[in-house]
Amino acid sequence: MSPLESMGIATRALGANKLRSALTVLGVVVGVAAVVCMISIGAGAQAEVSEKIRTLGANLLLVLPGAQNSNGAKLQSGTQPTLTEEDAAAIRRELADVQVAAPLLSRSMPLVAANRNWVTLVAGINSDYLVAREWQIVNGRSFTDEEVGSGAKVVIVGSVIVEELFDGRAGVGETLRIGNVPFTVIGVLDKKGLGAANRSQDDVVFIPLLTAKSRVLGAVRGTTREALDFISIKVSDAAAMSETQQQIEALLRQRHRIRGDAPSDFSIDNPADVLTARGAAVRLLGILLIAVASVSLVVGGISVMNIMLVSVTERTREIGLRMAVGASRRDILWQFLIEALILALMGGLVGAVLGAAAAVAIAWEAGWPILISPWAIVLACGFSGLIGISFGVYPAHRAARLDPIEALRFA
Template sequence: MNLLATLRIALNALRVNKLRSMLTMLGIIIGVAAVITMIAIGAGAQARVEDQIKSLGSNLMIVMPGSTTSSGVRLGAGANQNLTEDDAAALVREIPEVQVAAPSSRGTRQIVAGGNNWSASVYGINPDYLEARDWPLASGRIFEPHELAGSAKVALIGQTVATQLFGDMDPIEQSIRISNVPFTIIGVLERKGQSMLGQDQDDVVMVPLSTARNRLFGNIQGKLRRVGTIQVKVREGADMKQAEESVREVLRQRKRTPPDQEDAFTLRNLTEILQAREESSRIMALLLAAVASVSLLVGGIGIMNIMLVSVTERTREIGLRMAVGARAKDILTQFLVEAVTLSLIGGLVGILLGAAGSFLVAHFAGWATRLSPESIVLAVGFSAAIGIFFGFYPARKASRLLPIQALRYE
């Protein structure tokens, strides 16, 4: 008997007991739908973390001022404004693994353009900052050397600021006022989206570092080259741990920190932090899929149970088929095909429900989901494997019946 004829017989047998077949498939349908939905949610979460890693920039470390003590009271991190542009230059000069070290200062200011105004973060930067953050321009140009040296009143703005102040109008060459200081917009940054902390990275205005220090944030005597942070980008392929140790060693030497004292700065390796978060997201996705797979196991047990009942009910039929020449292999194939067909049909319906569930979760819950072809292929293959695994024992039991005993069965 060929496989096509066996499949036709199996489908006819399932059609005779439609309700029972549907109820048997229900476990597989629920299991596959749950696995597809959970994998889509987990993949969406992982993709979101990957997007956050890309938005921050690759191989990135951030150096921030450390804490300080005033009148016996230890102030928090960042209170000791002891980082300078010279420190950034030293990192690039003395550490081969460092591609760029971009000093920057930050403050929040009210931005006015015509009749519109908006509060945004204002950064004092140089072009190395954009390279460190992998942040290209959507339009316009970056700061020129004479603008950086001469505290020029030019600015780059993020997409959020551009939308809030100018709507659909092109902001290039438009004027804005920051703390009543007029600036000319020379560039618009590409969209970055939210950071891993949920902050809008596009809600920014960037001006030359010297401009921020001399015209916006105050020119404090003795702190002419002080900066708030240094963004350190390590070259591709370099050892991040080794680069981190080198950065720490150079800065400790420059700050003349004794061996028995803690660092006068704070160093954060964002790549390690985000990689740990990505790994946590991946483990959570696998955990969700594993929990959902339990329902597939239950569905497989249901298939085995129903197939055993079917073998018992059709014992006389099996005896008649053997009596007219059917071999044990034919009986085994028939019942195995029935089990696999039940499982595959349930798997296909489950895939449709899982895809719909992923869409509904993304639409109503606002969670990021990603339905991948690999998860669909995995679900179909897993469904077939469950049909074979749980259908083999009932099929083998049917194939080993003796014709005489089968015909006498009441």
């Protein structure tokens, strides 16, 4: 008997007990749905972490004012003037693997354009900051050296500002008031999406650092105008990140006259390390959840085996009759094995659809990122098929070993 004929016989046998077949595959449906849902959520979280690392810029270090204890908590306020432009210049000048060292000064400020208001982060930078963050300008241009050096009233805006204040138009050449100071928009930044703190990186405006210190931010911060929020450092080679971090530590301790075991008045962070650790935690949690969900698949396989054993008992006379008219033990084996496989694959397909739908529903309700990958669905269905074969072998083997004479006597 050909496998196609065996499949036809198996399909008719399952169709004769539709309710029992449906209840049998329920465990497989739940298991596959859980696996697909967990893989989709985990893959979405991994993709989000990877995208955030990409948007940070490659080989990025941040030098922050204020010391940290061993747990990473701040011991000093970031408003203390522990970082200056001279520190950034020294890092760039004295360390060979540092490509750029870009100082930044920022504060939330009200913006006004064409009778529209918006409050966002206003950051004073030089053009090196855009290089460090690998930020592209899609309309207009960056700051010139003359604008940075003279404290010109020019501004580069993020895409959120364009949408909120300029109706999505380019905005280049428009006037934007920061506080009470008018600025001319000279550039629009490309979109970057959410950052490490789940805050939009596109809701920002950049002005020259000297302009920020002298005209906008310095007077309202209540601190010295020399204090920086942080210094962004782009390292030329990823392999030199750790060594460069140590060199920055030594250089700034020397510049700040910090001796012996005294704590540094600054800290150095690698944002990519934080996100990578978060990604590893998400990946581990996903593996644990998939392992738990896989238990449901095994339970579903046991359910398939139990029902197939019951089916063998109920159909003993039928098996004997088929053997009597010429069916071989191999034919009987294939029939019951194919029945188990069909049950498991049906559960796998239904479970994959339900799992994808559940992932979409969770993402919609909770705002989580998801990534429904075709390979995850194929893998889950393939695993369900393997479960069907594994747990269908024993019932099929038992059916094939029945003695045809004894089977025909079975009432």
